[in-house]
Amino acid sequence: MEFKARTYIAEKEYPVSKETAWGLLADNNRMNRYIGLFPVVFSGVAQEEQGIFFRNAKAKALGVVPISWQEYPFEWREHESYQVERRYMDGPMKNYSFGVEFLDSVSGNPDRTLIRVTGEFVPRNALGIAAIALIAAPSVKKTIGYMDDFLLSGAKEIFEAPQKSPNHKVDVQELERLEGVLRKYPVDGELVDLLCRYLMKQGDHDVAHIETYAVAQQWGKDPERVLRVLLYAAKSGMLNLSWNLMCPNCRVSKEQLGSLEQLQPDFHCDLCDVVYDANFDQFVELHFSVHPSIRKAYAEIFCVGAPTITPHVKVQKVLKHGESAEIAVPSIDSALRLRVLQANAIVDVSLMGDAEEITYDGTRWSADAVAGGSFVRVRNASATDIVVALEETAWKKETVTAAKVTALQEFRDLFSSEVLSPGQNISIGHVTILFTDLVGSTSLYETVGDSSAYGQVRNHFDFWPSASRAIPAASSKQSATPSWLCSTCRQTA
Secondary structure (H helix, E strand, O other), rough: OOOOOOEEEEEEEOOOOHHHHHHHHHHHHHHHOOOOOOEEEEEEEEOOOOOOEEEEEEEEEEEOEEEEEEEEEEEEEEEOOEEEEEEOOOEEEEEEEEEEEEEEOOOOOOEEEEEEEEHHHHHHHEEEHHHHHHHHHHHHHHHHHHHHHHHHHOOOOOHHHHOOOOOOOOOOOHHHHEEEHHOOOOOOOHHHHHHHHHHHHOHHHHOOEEEEHHHHHHOOOOHHHHHHHHHHHHOOEEEEEEEEOOOOOOOOOEEEOOOOOHOOOOOEEOOEEEEEEEOOOOOEEEEEEEEEOOOOOOOOOOOOOOOHOOOOOEEEEEEEEOOOEEEEEEOOOOOOOEEOOOOOEEEEEOOOEEEOEEOOOOOOOOEEOOOOOOOOEEEEEEOOOOOEEEEEOOOOOOOOOOHHHHHOOHHHHOOOOOOOOOOOOOOOOOOOOOOOOOOHHHHHHHHHHHHHHHHHHHHHHHHOOOOOOOOOOOOOHHHOOOOOOEEOOOOEE
């Protein structure tokens, strides 16, 4: 017996911009956790014979009923809409599609947004009808409710979005002990307070996956100072550190390593189906997590394909075999390109581009470049369905890469064991090397004696552990003895 699809729609206008609404409701991983949906275990990427790729997923509805499905790629236009489809392999549901639209306010006020949430459910049997009424349909209303709760909380920024009521256990005594250890290091006391409060109050996902720049933004503090306190917190035993291998195309972590010794020279992205070099400049990032002695926290996964997971992708569209669609290409204020996911065929957005229609034949595009600031008709003439992404090409700078952190003298002092395996070759795209020389060092030894001269030479290495550290001004004590001059920057130390 075939059951008809059941559609539920909820909409409401809110006093927020589309950008704010998008930042909240397109973060499905955080939103699904908040509204009470179940965590999911996703497989690697699979593909139909003539269709697009998907991921197999498993979960337990209500924590009891096992369900499995195939989850297909999200489609979206940034700040405008997104949707996703699930095809269930077993259980009471057969099909499910979910989408959110971010529409102009009736009044035309840009600081107001009409949000429309649509859920379409196809039951497999009578139990599926009951499941729709009990779980599926309320999830549509809860999505709207998430925005209501955000406004009721008085939050002003997206990272202040409400979280589930905390049910985690914190070993306060151990946290206080390690806090005492941390305060013995040369760190900012205010940042120590903020970190301890963060580890106490934030949800499991936040403390199990700590990114320096995101935390610095939330605290309103300088990222370099935040990085220092996180490094010392890891040394004190309050945090663990890990190395994440980031795919340069989808910008998603593909593997997490506990030590640089485990790093291999290349890695594979199943989504992009490409092998990449483990480039220290960009693709190896340092992340932190709370130490399990303080609290046991796991970054449970609720969604792997939501738009905010890959914020550099502005448009993502599924094109079936023989299908075409118009894609709005914005004016060029950043480097953009159109890319076929997995096939990685690329068309640049360029001032020199003039193609208004392009075709993908399964191997390449019919043009090398398209112009920005207009609509481009994209046609799929290949033998399979494809996914096309309009994405920024510039790599984000707000990350702590392996190249950056291993260049810090403090990191090398604190984590001297964090080195590559002997004989390991890892690519580095950019390196700054500073050469210094001590002018008149021989006469310095003759003038002040070996012991004093040796101390001043050692000070030179303290002043110049890396190119990022500036020389302090000479003290009055230094001026009482013969000074030496750096032949590179011509500064006296």
